[in-house]
Amino acid sequence: MEKLILVNLKMYQTDMAQIENYLNKLKGKRLIFFPMIIHLERFISHNFTCGTQNISIHESGAYTGEISAKAAQNIGASCTLIGHSEVRQNFNETDEIINQKIKISLKNKLIPILCIGENLNQYQANQTKIIIKNQIEKALKDITEPIIISYEPLWAIGTGKTPTSEEIKDIIDYIKSLFNYKIKVLYGGSVSQDNIETLNKIENVDGFLIGKAGLDVSCLTKIIEVVQK
DSSP states (O other): OOOEEEEEOTTOOOOHHHHHHHHHHTTTOOOEEEOOGGGHHHHHHTTOEEEESOOOSSSSSSOTTOOOHHHHHHTTOOEEEESOHHHHHHTTOOHHHHHHHHHHHHHTTOEEEEEEOOOHHHHHTTOHHHHHHHHHHHHTTTOOSOOEEEEOOGGGTTTSOOOOHHHHHHHHHHHHHTOSSOOEEEEESSOOTTTHHHHHTOTTOOEEEEOGGGGSHHHHHHHHHHHOO
């Protein structure tokens, strides 16, 4: 089964001409993009599968700045990131709020990609499995539909540091063991052209969630060549 390559573009791309050039260079590549919401339709118009970087717990109403799952689905989004560490941290998002977002995403036929992971102190205290089990149990309370999980150790995001291949395999095996059905688990956290060869050899990883490295076309192309060869 082909591994998934997800690219979270965060809030980096602001120049429309550069975005158009970026999309043209990647034409035909099998990628799932998460651009800023204002660029979503442009990415979709280039025949890329796309999702939103976040979603509201509300269907509609007086919620300035929020993104409705229904509206996102109506303009062509097929999935959404939920519980990304930056959203958890910057907007004080709890696992209970994440649970609501997953439910409303599924209701509106958006595939949720649940992001989970431990911080550096928790990692050093050997609490990784305790933390991610707690995150999964709370985020997926009363949810039985299959979703996608992205394991992203917080201490590895944007730092250039990654867990060892053995650690990643062990944690992903553990995540999958918590379910009585097959579930796709991705790895994210400083994925780059320099470490993709090593990361891609981890047999139980179903794909990768890429951040800043995805902004560089040459770097992203290298990652695609390794993962989808």
